[in-house]
Amino acid sequence: MRLHTTDFQPSRGNDLYTVEKIGNTRERLPDGSLLCRDVPIARVGTMRYSESELLDQNGDQIGTSPDGFLTVHRDADELFRPETIRSFEGRPLTLKHPPVWVTPDTYEEYSKGHVRNVRPGESDMQGYLIADAVVMHRDAIDAIEKRGITEVSPGYDADYEPIEGAPGHYRQKNLLGNHLAIVERGRGGRSVRIGDEQGAEMAFNKKTWGQRLLSAVSSNDADGVEEAIRDGADEAPERVEPTLDRARDAETADPMAGCMAAISGLSDKLDALPALIAQAIKGTADAEGETDPNDNPLTEDEDKAEDEKAESETNDEAECMTDEGKTAPTGDAAFTFIRRSAVAGAEILSPGLKPGTMDSKARSKDKREAIDGLRRQALIGALADAKKAPVVRQIVGRRDIRAMTGDALFTAFNAATAAVKSSNRTDVFGKESRSFVESSPKAVTAADIQKMNRARFNR
Known part of the structure; x- marks a missing residue:
């Protein structure tokens, strides 16, 4: 490994020490981490969201539009305001958007590195917010160098003001960064990505057009x-x-x-x-006489199978949660329905837990993982609450929340949400009313909820 030094550049500030230059914008740190310079992380302009993608803390849509899509306008004054730039400085780098906001409680689970030296782009990068990404986790490094996943997508909080006279159009305000995600396809387009994606290490791995x-x-x-x-x-x-x-x-x-x-x-x-x-x-690969050791002809079929499984599970859950006599949503509508329910339930179990960014362009498998991840974090948050822990523990027992998947997670989350909601309601009326509710023949127990969920799945 050869040593590499760089001349001081004002835009780099207090620069990092690297030992190898592996591309125009990529360098290796002494511990093997990857430094990606001059990464466009956000841009000014307009973006289209489906109505279900922009939800408030209660899982409700922030607005509606005639065609079901919201057009969000992001101005340069907002993207480049000092508070927005500073909010992204030092924020964690993640591999895909995490299901919840990155906080001190979730940092260890989702962080793969961090961003630094955030600044407005200049010259041909005007209109972009630029940063250097320090990738420190092997999975994220391999995703970039071996799998060619280089697009990025910022996770942030913001306010949305309706534009008068333009139904379905909103102006983004008070943007504050939470994380930067490495994604297969980001909303900002192919220009918002890590450079040098055609490096020597991964040239034969990159899929042709x-x-x-x-x-x-x-x-x-x-x-x-x-x-x-x-x-x-x-x-x-x-x-x-x-x-x-x-x-x-x-x-x-x-x-x-x-x-x-x-x-x-x-x-x-x-x-x-x-x-x-x-x-x-x-x-x-064949032209060079080389073979890709990671090449698997079943990869695309496996990806398709995973997406189909995620869609099937989500459709089943939507059917279980739809009232008798009503038509259950399917496809994208089912994901929207289930996610809104998960956001609302998470607010009951763990108030203040912010759901992560959900991108409509994401794979069905990733959407499914985000929903399940939100449910897990909500249950974990409820177990950390002294008042809610006994109620939730009666439902989940001693099972490891992080290991729960599929039907078990779905049932536990819905049962815990209903139980905590009932507990909160009875707390308002005091101990005497609670005793009446518990002794009433109409009281619903956790076991009853689990039985109903099993019956719906069997149906």
Whole structure:
């Protein structure tokens, strides 16, 4: 490993000591951590959110729009105000958005590094908030260097003011950072990402645009198709300017003959397209005579299976929580329904617990993990409360909350929410009223709630 020194640059402030330069913006620290310089972490402009993505602390939508999407406007004055910049300084770096806000209680579980030297972008980076990312966890380093996951997405708190005369349009105010997430696809687009993604260490691991195009087509991912085509256009060879002889020939040639010649070759080009796509899928690994030790031909199928499983579980939960005689939501609507229920329940179990950022572009598996993570943290928070712990402990017993998944977590969370809500209600009326409720034949116990949930799942 060779030593590397850098000249002082005012934008870097009190710079870090690195021992190896592995790209234009990537360097290695002595302990093996990764320093990613000049990372655009946020931008000014407009962003579109589905109504269900922007929720308040109680799980209610902040607003509505005629088409079901909210357009959020972020101005430069807001993004570059001193309070916003300082709020991101030193904030944790995470791998995907965590299900809850990163706090002293959750830092150890979700932090993979931190951001530093946050500042407004200059020159061709005008309009962006820039930072240096120090990646200190092996999983996050491998995600960047081996898997090519380089887009980032800020997690933050903000206020939203409706814009008068523009239904569904809101202006973002008082933006304060909580974390920066490394994600497969961020809302800010491909420009908000870590640079040097085509480094020597991971060049043969990166999927070609042809691979990503077919994957997106097979999964009906319209955004993915558009992105793959855009990348393919970026990789297209540059136009070769005609030589003087070609230019002279073009002037004297018959325009119609040129058109007919071009058309006559179109059929052959279309016939050759499948082979070209297959070659794109084969990628550069075979061309170099190398194989990817991490390559797994079942990876895409496994990803699809995981997403389908997450969707199925969420649809089942939505059906269980839908009143008899009503149609249960499915698909994206089911995720929205379940997440809103989880946010509302978390506020009862652990008031003040802020749910993490939910991106509509995230995979179904990631959305599912975020919902389950929120439920776990809410139960953990309730067990840390002296008044709520006895009530929740009757339901979860001695089971490890962090190890609970699927039906067990769903049942425990809903039963604990109902039990704590009932306990809070009876506390208002005092001990005598509580005794009446407990002795009433209509009182609902935790066992009753579990029995009802099992019956719904069996249905």
